[in-house]
Amino acid sequence: MTARFFYLVPALCLLVPSAVHAGSNNSLMDVTPDGKLLLVANTDNGTVTLIDIVGRKAIREIKVGEKPECVAWIGNGPNALVTAYKDNLVVFVDTQTGKVLKGLPVAPEPYAVVTDKEGKRAWVTHEYPGLVSEIDIASQKVTRTIEAGAMVRGLALSPDEKRMLVSEFYTGVLRAIDLDSGKVVDTWKGHSTDNLSRHLLLHPTRTKAYLAHIRSIVNVNHGAGSIFPQMSICDLKPGEGRRRVSVAMDTFNGVYVVTNAWESAMSPDAKRIYIIYAGTDDMNVCNVIDDDYHEIERINLPRQVGHNPRAVRVNPSNDEVYVYNAMDFAVAVYQPDGMRSLATIKTCEPPKSPEWVRGKVLFNTAKAPMSARRWVACSSCHPDGHHDARVWQNPEGLRKTTALFGLAHTHPLHWSADRDEVQDFEYTIRSQLMQGSGLMSGGLKPKRGFEKAELEMVTSGKSKDLDALAIYCNSFDFVLSPHIAAPGKLTQDAQRGKEIFFRKDVGCARCHSGPYYTDSSLEKPFKLHDVGTGNDDPSEKMGPKYDTPTLLGVCRTAPYLHHGKAKSLHDVLTSCNKEDKHGKTSHLAKNELDDLVAFLRSLPYEPPPNVTPNTVPYRFFPAKKETSP
Ligand code: HEC
Numbered sequence: 143m144t145a146r147f148f149y150l151v152p153a154l155c156l157l158v159p160s161a162v163h164a165g166s167n168n169s170l171m172d173v174t175p176d177g178k179l180l181l182v183a184n185t186d187n188g189t190v191t192l193i194d195i196v197g198r199k200a201i202r203e204i205k206v207g208e209k210p211e212c213v214a215w216i217g218n219g220p221n222a223l224v225t226a227y228k229d230n231l232v233v234f235v236d237t238q239t240g241k242v243l244k245g246l247p248v249a250p251e252p253y254a255v256v257t258d259k260e261g262k263r264a265w266v267t268h269e270y271p272g273l274v275s276e277i278d279i280a281s282q283k284v285t286r287t288i289e290a291g292a293m294v295r296g297l298a299l300s301p302d303e304k305r306m307l308v309s310e311f312y313t314g315v316l317r318a319i320d321l322d323s324g325k326v327v328d329t330w331k332g333h334s335t336d337n338l339s340r341h342l343l344l345h346p347t348r349t350k351a352y353l354a355h356i357r358s359i360v361n362v363n364h365g366a367g368s369i370f371p372q373m374s375i376c377d378l379k380p381g382e383g384r385r386r387v388s389v390a391m392d393t394f395n396g397v398y399v400v401t402n403a404w405e406s407a408m409s410p411d412a413k414r415i416y417i418i419y420a421g422t423d424d425m426n427v428c429n430v431i432d433d434d435y436h437e438i439e440r441i442n443l444p445r446q447v448g449h450n451p452r453a454v455r456v457n458p459s460n461d462e463v464y465v466y467n468a469m470d471f472a473v474a475v476y477q478p479d480g481m482r483s484l485a486t487i488k489t490c491e492p493p494k495s496p497e498w499v500r501g502k503v504l505f506n507t508a509k510a511p512m513s514a515r516r517w518v519a520c521s522s523c524h525p526d527g528h529h530d531a532r533v534w535q536n537p538e539g540l541r542k543t544t545a546l547f548g549l550a551h552t553h554p555l556h557w558s559a560d561r562d563e564v565q566d567f568e569y570t571i572r573s574q575l576m577q578g579s580g581l582m583s584g585g586l587k588p589k590r591g592f593e594k595a596e597l598e599m600v601t602s603g604k605s606k607d608l609d610a611l612a613i614y615c616n617s618f619d620f621v622l623s624p625h626i627a628a629p630g631k632l633t634q635d636a637q638r639g640k641e642i643f644f645r646k647d648v649g650c651a652r653c654h655s656g657p658y659y660t661d662s663s664l665e666k667p668f669k670l671h672d673v674g675t676g677n678d679d680p681s682e683k684m685g686p687k688y689d690t691p692t693l694l695g696v697c698r699t700a701p702y703l704h705h706g707k708a709k710s711l712h713d714v715l716t717s718c719n720k721e722d723k724h725g726k727t728s729h730l731a732k733n734e735l736d737d738l739v740a741f742l743r744s745l746p747y748e749p750p751p752n753v754t755p756n757t758v759p760y761r762f763f764p765a766k767k768e769t770s771p
């Protein structure tokens with residue numbers, strides 16, 4: 143082990159003194175302990191880029207598999223680990239030769255990866271399965287898997303390497319796993335509104351964890367009250383006390399609002415913390431305050447960085463800060479004092495098409511013209527096309543946020559089918575919620591009450607930006623369900639459930655028909671159905687008939703139904719279907735219901751077709767499926 147930084151600490155301190163070891167917390171970017179190399183994951187290109195920091199240039203781009211979400215160096219390199227989220231692989235790469243050494247099959251949805259200082263062991267979070275797997279690096283094998291919570295993303299190794307800290311994406315709940323016993327030994331719950339917590343940072347000597355995330359205030363539908371940027375700071379000491387505090391990063395800056403707190407990094411001397419905001423393209427530079435009260439104190443106003451910053455790291459010698467501006471496809475280098483820009487290093491070519499890229503930029507930003515208030519971006523509720531696991535109190539009633547996978551094939555849009563083009567979300571941009579000036583010139587047909595004005599208005603083909611936003615939203619594909627036996631192959635219980643699903647006396651396939659398991663079609667009149675769910679919400683203004691949702695990917699998107707009253711798939715078929723209006727389920731035995739749910743959870747078990755008679759033209763159509771290692 144070379145060139146680690148050690149600190150003099152009080153003799154009574156129980157922790158192993160050490161600087162923030164970059165690879166000990168998850169990120170799209172990692173710096174070697176000797177500060178010579180950077181590795182960056184280009185999520186949309188399926189590659190990682192090796193950067194020579196000293197020479198200020200990208201050395202090579204290496205293909206690793208679909209949707210790499212995190213990288214971690216093994217020691218000083220040249221080998222590193224990468225999670226390929228869509229391929230269910232942890233990829234071992236030799237960055238010197240550019241070769242993939244191994245694609246290690248792991249549990250589904252590997253998100254974060256971190257390594258220990260000696261480069262012997264690595265740990266990986268698996269989002270949907272809620273697991274952490276431990277990998278022995280020399281033998282390239284998974285040695286154990288540990289249950290860690292629900293939808294886990296953020297991951298950090300404690301400085302003494304005895305504990306693993308894990309954060310849940312949709313709740314911000316932090317958990318500590320003892321690495322001897324392999325058990326969760328402590329939990330730090332946040333506020334019920336805490337959301338989208340994808341990253342964890344630990345203080346090198348004090349027992350503190352830092353979680354950059356947002357809050358989703360679901361009962362407020364307003365550009366300045368729905369989404370808040372937060373920094374939660376947990377005291378990792380066991381026992382009672384002031385265990386978790388949360389700093390509101392919008393008021394932190396006075397009048398200056400930042401959006402979608404994404405990730406943070408600490409300087410090796412633990413004096414500074416850098417927090418990046420993917421929605422407003424900026425970064426807070428703060429002093430770390432060791433008072434167990436204020437915790438952080440900003441230095442000046444936020445500093446503008448590039449488009450959609452998604453990773454930040456500090457050089458071990460504390461003389462450079464790196465920001466990965468994901469939508470510039472570049473790493474920006476800053477000098478910590480004064481944040482003077484030193485260099486910009488390109489990591490890859492923009493993926494897919496210029497329109498798709500433009501759409502992604504617009505979708506992720508809370509700046510004008512998307513919002514005049516700067517609090518809310520589309521991605522605050524639909525992060526990378528996922529849902530936010532929330533039910534919002536909209537003017538028309540309670541509305542569960544939908545994931546956008548398969549959108550191109552499942553128009554019309556919204557639970558009430560009041561939109562027929564993604565371009566109609568110009569109405570959302572100009573609404574109370576986002577308060578943007580919009581992407582289209584000219585007026586919109588005004589809304590009167592809850593009539594479906596959007597359906598009478600053609601919004602596509604009117605603005606390049608609006609069309610680009612539609613192309614981006616219509617290009618999310620499903621991943622196969624983690625519950626299947628193999629691609630195209632159901633487990634036995636799901637196979638029995640499939641027969642029940644298609645039985646005439648149960649009748650699910652009457653509405654959940656075709657390859658996307660929905661009868662949604664742009665043919666008019668739209669087919670809306672009353673399945674007995676319209677009277678459960680006194681604030682409902684548009685019911686009781688709703689558009690049939692796709693059932694693909696449904697295992698990941700609880701709670702269910704337009705109002706989110708069904709906490710589980712079982713609830714959809716039982717407590718929320720008392721009158722048998724939503725298919726006939728009351729005559730099914732318990733084991734039959736279990737089988738039916740097993741089938742629902744297995745969707746999709748094979749890739750759905752890329753084109754159906756209902757597919758819309760505004761989307762990115764890949765020429766050829768990218769190959770994996
Ligand atoms: C505050 C959270 C929030 C924000 C911000 C937000 N959405 Fe949504 N989105 C929702 C909810 C809730 C629904 C379901 C509403 C309904 O169906 O009536 C939804 C539904 C959708 C749908 C329909 C999906 C389907 O299958 O029917 C699309 C498309 C969509 N949103 C795109 C966008 C775009 C584009 C933006 C930015 C301009 C955006 N959303 C901003 C919460 C949000």
Ligand code: HEC
Nearest residue numbers: 649650652653671675688689690691702703704714724725
């Ligand atoms: C008459 C048409 C119809 C039939 C028959 C039907 N569904 Fe549905 N399904 C719908 C509609 C409409 C919704 C949305 C209702 C709402 O949100 O209130 C829905 C919602 C769902 C959802 C929730 C999806 C989500 O994302 O929240 C599931 C799961 C589901 N149906 C499964 C089934 C199963 C299983 C059957 C057979 C027992 C079935 N459905 C029968 C029309 C139907």
